[in-house]
Amino acid sequence: MAGRVITVTSGKGGVGKTTFSANVGAALAALGKKTVAVDTDVGLRNLDIVMGLENRIVYDIVDVVEGRCRVQKSIIRDKRIDTLHLLPAAQTRDKTAVTPESMEKICAELRDMFDFTIIDSPAGIERGFQNAVVGADEIVVITTPHVSAIRDADRVIGLVEAAEKQHISLVVNRLQPDMVRRGDMLDIPDMLEILSIPPLGIIPEDESIVTTSNKGELATQMPKSLAGQAYKNIARRILGEEVPFMSLESSESFLQWLKRMLKL
Amino acid sequence: MSKSGVKFSGTDYGLLMRLEWETSFPQLLVELEEHLQQSLSFFSGAQVFLEVGQRPILQRDMEQLTVVLERYDVALQGVISAPLGSSQRPAVMAPMPHPDAHATLHIERRTVRSGEKIAADGHVIIMGDINPGAEVIAGSSIFVWGSLKGTAYAGVPDRSDAVIAALHLAPIQLRIAGHIARPPEAKSDRASSPQLARVNHNGIVVESWDRHRLFQQRGS
Numbered sequence: 001m002a003g004r005v006i007t008v009t010s011g012k013g014g015v016g017k018t019t020f021s022a023n024v025g026a027a028l029a030a031l032g033k034k035t036v037a038v039d040t041d042v043g044l045r046n047l048d049i050v051m052g053l054e055n056r057i058v059y060d061i062v063d064v065v066e067g068r069c070r071v072q073k074s075i076i077r078d079k080r081i082d083t084l085h086l087l088p089a090a091q092t093r094d095k096t097a098v099t100p101e102s103m104e105k106i107c108a109e110l111r112d113m114f115d116f117t118i119i120d121s122p123a124g125i126e127r128g129f130q131n132a133v134v135g136a137d138e139i140v141v142i143t144t145p146h147v148s149a150i151r152d153a154d155r156v157i158g159l160v161e162a163a164e165k166q167h168i169s170l171v172v173n174r175l176q177p178d179m180v181r182r183g184d185m186l187d188i189p190d191m192l193e194i195l196s197i198p199p200l201g202i203i204p205e206d207e208s209i210v211t212t213s214n215k216g217e218l219a220t221q222m223p224k225s226l227a228g229q230a231y232k233n234i235a236r237r238i239l240g241e242e243v244p245f246m247s248l249e250s251s252e253s254f255l256q257w258l259k260r261m262l263k264l
Numbered sequence: 265m266s267k268s269g270v271k272f273s274g275t276d277y278g279l280l281m282r283l284e285w286e287t288s289f290p291q292l293l294v295e296l297e298e299h300l301q302q303s304l305s306f307f308s309g310a311q312v313f314l315e316v317g318q319r320p321i322l323q324r325d326m327e328q329l330t331v332v333l334e335r336y337d338v339a340l341q342g343v344i345s346a347p348l349g350s351s352q353r354p355a356v357m358a359p360m361p362h363p364d365a366h367a368t369l370h371i372e373r374r375t376v377r378s379g380e381k382i383a384a385d386g387h388v389i390i391m392g393d394i395n396p397g398a399e400v401i402a403g404s405s406i407f408v409w410g411s412l413k414g415t416a417y418a419g420v421p422d423r424s425d426a427v428i429a430a431l432h433l434a435p436i437q438l439r440i441a442g443h444i445a446r447p448p449e450a451k452s453d454r455a456s457s458p459q460l461a462r463v464n465h466n467g468i469v470v471e472s473w474d475r476h477r478l479f480q481q482r483g484s
Contacts, residue, residue: 194395
């Protein structure tokens with residue numbers, strides 16, 4: 001089995017890499033794909049918390065790198081979706097505990113074991129970023145509609161292009177449609193013009209992300225979450241389906257939107 | 265061969281060289297060389313403009329073309345290309361860095377992104393955008409076939425005859441030799457025409473980069 005290794009990165013911190021990794025990983029798993037989310041943020045591990053699996057960690061990625069256990073043993077199976085897995089980072093070490101070479105080896109192993117390996121990258125462009133990117137087949141760059149996040153995304157795209165990665169796509173997170181309409185927030189075409197890579201998805205600002213990720217729940221499991229729906233759409237696009245971009249008119253409810261999409 | 269892939273024609277402003285793009289590039293080079301060979305005295309010292317229409321040119325091809333022209337002492341003065349999407353609109357013209365024939369030419373065909381730096385002793389041509397946070401530094405002039413939204417330093421360290429030109433000039437900062445310019449604070453209109461920055465007695469000035477002005481400058 002040759003799975004796909006997808007690295008989620010952004011340069012800037014706090015734009016939603018971890019939330020994206022957890023939710024898109026969950027959405028892919030819910031579609032029946034055997035999926036593992038990998039936390040490469042050694043020293044600042046978060047993915048386990050967002051996925052609600054913190055209390056089940058025994059071994060982590062540094063244990064694998066340093067030969068204390070095999071990859072299989074460090075992987076935790078999710079309690080809600082049995083095709084969803086987590087390979088946690090270590091909290092007590094730093095980024096230098098993992099080398100790009102060892103990461104490449106782990107990615108190769110995971111590629112054989114899973115349909116999808118979603119690698120959650122740390123912020124920054126140093127060792128942790130290099131570790132996250134080295135074994136990837138595809139790169140998802142996340143940004144928010146802020147000039148600083150876009151600048152950092154552009155930097156990161158330059159770096160992954162220089163590393164000769166072929167499949168790079170863009171996700172815009174935390175878009176506030178009413179602000180865009182008022183001209184107070186950067187619009188999608190502006191961002192695409194600067195970053196000039198194909199869009200994979202647009203995720204609206206959604207309060208349910210705060211509540212779910214605090215509780216270790218997944219937005220994709222909440223039927224009413226707009227962001228959850230956006231993550232599920234992204235998962236389907238990753239699988240090659242053509243899913244139209246969601247209308248982000250906040251004035252209409254999801255039901256209204258659905259009716260409009262179905263032309264009812 | 266019955267039909268040549270290279271056509272020369274005289275125009276108001278000089279010799280125009282048009283390449284038939286159905287012909288492969290290596291074949292074009294061969295035919296161009298034959299042309300030049302046949303009329304050695306006519307072409308020697310000539311100044312030509314290259315018309316490419318909407319066809320993108322590869323950096324490699326452009327370099328080879330320049331080499332062939334140089335061999336026959338023909339100076340490439342400019343490249344004329346039609347803007348994408350409309351063949352009816354007036355052509356956009358980029359002067360090739362000419363007067364300083366000894367300057368080397370560095371062509372880059374991509375988007376230069378934040379954090380990237382391109383530096384060359386001679387002229388630099390970017391066929392793509394220069395994004396905010398990117399830097400392009402040239403010993404002579406800088407020509408951008410795209411949007412210049414980052415920082416450009418031309419004429420480093422002291423060539424004040426260098427220019428910076430872009431199809432869309434919206435830089436963070438421009439420098440030519442020792443002069444520094446920032447764009448005005450007021451928001452500029454997005455759909456601006458190609459512009460060129462150069463140094464006059466007041467410092468850096470920005471003006472329209474149209475063919476009219478280009479030929480005026482050449483004539484003066």
